[in-house]
Amino acid sequence: MLVAVLPEGAGGLLRPLADDGTPADPERRVADLVEAVRRIEATDRPRWLWASTADVYPRLVRAGVRIERCYDLELAEALVLGAEGRWGQPRSLASASARLAGLPVPPDPPSRAALPPGEFQESLFELETASGSPAELVDVHAAQRTRVAGLAELPSAHSFPARAGSMRTLIAAESAGALVAAEMGLAGLPWRADVHDALLRELLGAPSPVGGPPARLVELNTRLNVALGRRVHPDSPAELLRAFARVGIVLRSTRRWELQHVDHPAVPILLEYKELYRLWVAHGWSWLEQWVTGGRFRAEYIPGGVVSGRWATRGGGALQIPKVVRKAVVADPGWTLVVADAGQLEPRVLAAVSADRRLARAAAEGDLYAALAAEAFEGDRAKAKLALLGAMYGQTGGDAAPALAALRRFYPTAWDLVEEAARTGETGGLVRTWLGRTCPPPSVTWRDGFDQPGEGVEADTRGGARGRARGRFTRNFVIQGTAAEWALVLLARLRAALSGMRAELVFFQHDEVVVHCPLDEAAEVARAVRAAGDEARRLLFGDTEVRFPLDVSVVERYSDAK
DNA sequence: TGATGAGGCGCC
C-alpha cells in the first residue's frame, strides 16, 4: 500500500494508492499532517509517496514521528531521467508533471541545498506548502513505474544494461537513504566542544582575542620570515613563490608534495604552518561556534548529491573532518559509538561486478591486496595495491606500468571491465553503475566555458587530454558509484534493524557508518551492521563469493576506532 | 563591492 502525501501548511492532502500506484481511496484533507502520518504509520506501515523527503520528513522527525518506507519522487525522477539519456532535466514534481502533460517544463525551484547554510537550517523549521496536487503525484509516480518497466528495452551502449528490476531497487535504496539523511542530520554527531577547544589550544596555542591567527601560527610565521629573509604571508602562494625564488629556489607550485623535496630551512616551518593553518581556518574555533550546538555537530546530508551516487554535505565540511579533530567526537555518558568501516570496498566491488573468477577468489579473503600479491605480484602487497588502484583510477604510466601489466595478465576479465568503461567515456558514451545510475553526459562534466553540448562534442571527446580525462571519469564512475550503492543498501538495512532500539545513526561517510547507542546495545548494533553488510552484498550480487568485510569498533571516541 | 576561478588540502 502507498499513501501519497502533499503538505499544506500544518495539514495536508492524503491519497491512498494500491501497490501498483492506482488510486484506491478518495483523497482526503487532514488538518494535522504529523498526527495523521503517526496514526497511519502505526496501523498500516504504508510506503509514503511524496515529492521530496528533504521537504516533508524533517518536520515529522522533529515531532517524533518516524516512518519505515517512502518513495521519493524527485530522487526517482533524476535516476530515471538519467537512465533515459535525459540527464540533468528538471526533476521537481511540477517539472515532471509538466513534462508528462507535454507542457513547457519549468526549471526546478532553487532547492534548500542552494540556500546559505544558516538559512538552510532555518528552512527545516518552516511549514512547507508544496506546489502541485495529489493527482500530479499519482500521475508522475504511475508514469515513472511505466518508464522503469521500459528501461530494459532501452538501447544499451553502457557498462551495465538498464534493468527494470535493479532500477526499482535503486529507487527504493535512494529513498531509504533520504530518510536516513534527514534523521541523521537532525540527530547530529555527538561533539564535545570542550574537548575540541582543548585540542585546538594544544596544537594552535591561545586564540587571538581579536580573531587573528592564534599564537602558534604567529610564531611560525615569524620563524618563516626569518628563514626566508623577508616578511611573507604564507597563505599567498604567489608571494611564497617569489620569496623562494629570491633565495634561489624556483618552485612550480607551493603544494606540499613539491615542497617536501626542497632542502631549505624554511620548508619544515612552512609545512607545519600549512597544516595548522588549515586546522585553524577549517575546523577551528569559528567552525566550532557555527556548527556545534547542544553537544552535537549537525551536518546537512544531501543524498545523491554527487553524480556517482555518493552523498554530499553542505556546511561544516562533514565529510572532511580531519582525523585529529575526531578526538572531539565522544559518546554521551553511558553510551558508546559503534564505528563500522568497509575495508577495500572499491576493489571488492570491481571483483563482484566483473565476476573475474581469480579476482573474486582473492576478494573472498580478508585482505584482498595480500591475496593478490601472493598470486600475481611475488608477494609484493604494495605493488598489488598500486596496480588495482591504478586500474580503477586510470593511471597509465610511471611506476605503476609493470604492476598494471601483471594485473592485466592475471585478471583479464576485471581489467576488461574498467577498460571498456574508459573507452566508452573517451568516445563520448555513457556508463552506468550496477543498479543503473547513469553518469552525466560529456557536456555536463566539461566545465570549460566553450564546451557546448551538440555539435563537435564527439569529435572533441575522442582522443586528446579531455577525452582521456573523461575516460578516467567513466572508468571510476562504475566502481565508485556501485560502491556507493552497496553502502546505501547497507545503510537502509541497518536503519531497519535499529528501529525499535535506542541506537541512532549519527554519521555516514562513503564506506563508513557510526551508530551512537547505549552501552548495552553495542553488541547487537555491531551484529546488525555486519548483517546489513551481508544483506547488501546478497541484494546486489547474489551468491558471489566476494566478501565485504567490515571493521567494527566499539569505542568511546571516534578517533579510537580501528 | 561582489562574483568567479585557481591554488591548496581535508576526507573517502
Place this chain on the structure above:
DNA sequence: AAAGGGCGCCTCATCA
C-alpha cells in the same frame, strides 16, 4: 611517495 577518481571549503587574485 605520488598519482589516478570523487567531493567541500578556505584563501587569494582578478575582473566586471
